[in-house]
Amino acid sequence: MLEISKLSAGYGPGRQVLRDVSLRAQQGALVSVVGANGAGKSTLLGAIFGFVSRCTGRVDLAGTALLGRNTHAIAEAGVRMVPENRGTLVSLSVMENLQLGGLGLPKAEIAARIERQLERFPRLKERLHQRAGMLSGGEQQMLAISRALMAAPKLLLLDEPSQGLAPVVVEQIFELLAQLRGSDMTILLVEQDVGLSLEISDYAYVIEKGCVTREGTGASLLEDPHVQEAFLGVS
Numbered sequence: 001m002l003e004i005s006k007l008s009a010g011y012g013p014g015r016q017v018l019r020d021v022s023l024r025a026q027q028g029a030l031v032s033v034v035g036a037n038g039a040g041k042s043t044l045l046g047a048i049f050g051f052v053s054r055c056t057g058r059v060d061l062a063g064t065a066l067l068g069r070n071t072h073a074i075a076e077a078g079v080r081m082v083p084e085n086r087g088t089l090v091s092l093s094v095m096e097n098l099q100l101g102g103l104g105l106p107k108a109e110i111a112a113r114i115e116r117q118l119e120r121f122p123r124l125k126e127r128l129h130q131r132a133g134m135l136s137g138g139e140q141q142m143l144a145i146s147r148a149l150m151a152a153p154k155l156l157l158l159d160e161p162s163q164g165l166a167p168v169v170v171e172q173i174f175e176l177l178a179q180l181r182g183s184d185m186t187i188l189l190v191e192q193d194v195g196l197s198l199e200i201s202d203y204a205y206v207i208e209k210g211c212v213t214r215e216g217t218g219a220s221l222l223e224d225p226h227v228q229e230a231f232l233g234v235s
Helices: 040-050 071-076 092-101 109-118 122-126 137-149 167-179 194-202 216-224 225-229
Strands: 002-010 017-023 030-034 053-062 079-082 154-158 188-189 203-208 211-216
Touching: 002 030, 017 030, 017 188, 017 203, 017 211, 030 040, 030 167, 030 194, 040 154, 040 225, 071 203, 071 211, 079 137, 079 188, 079 211, 092 109, 092 137, 092 203, 109 122, 109 137, 122 137, 122 154, 137 167, 167 188, 167 194, 167 203, 188 211, 194 216, 211 216
Parallel strands: 030 188, 030 203, 079 154, 154 188
Antiparallel strands: 002 017, 002 053, 203 211
16 A cells, blocks of 8 residues: 655755645555646655655555655665656667566566566557657557556556547557556556546545645546536536
């Protein structure tokens, strides 16, 4: 379980972004964090993964304190992050990116996990020996998610996975996320498409101006008048 308590984070004097944010995500749950641009959603993921050094509060995963650790130690604790820019190694092939995702595993296990990812995203199989930099934006996002899943993480952090992608690719990615619900892995999703993310979420939090202002099941927040007006265009 991911448990965040009274997390405040920022980037220096006068640049505090998050203020006393608390949230929980049960093992196997898909939890969304939604809000306007600049609300602090990406800063939250960065704080969890060690990218934001000016933090106070607590971030615990399955009883292990993450706050104050470097990104390598956080990854060793079972966390993987797919950043907004996808983070694929563009000079390496699709196969090499996937192999790096399973670094440290026995060769046979790496091969089995790669096959599993190619079943999830058949398009990657067609591009297996191409450089990642030659892939479309949608294919790069598929690769970034697949590489993260190679490690079988306890916690997967996703920052705006639909950004800039064609609707058909977004649908494919969100179908996969829905399928991953209920597994041993917890997913924390930051997403610009509020309606789509709430539809597949077990639970969700609304962040406004760095603070959690609402929380509830995905279904209940879809019916919340404030959420409808602020993010779904319903007046």
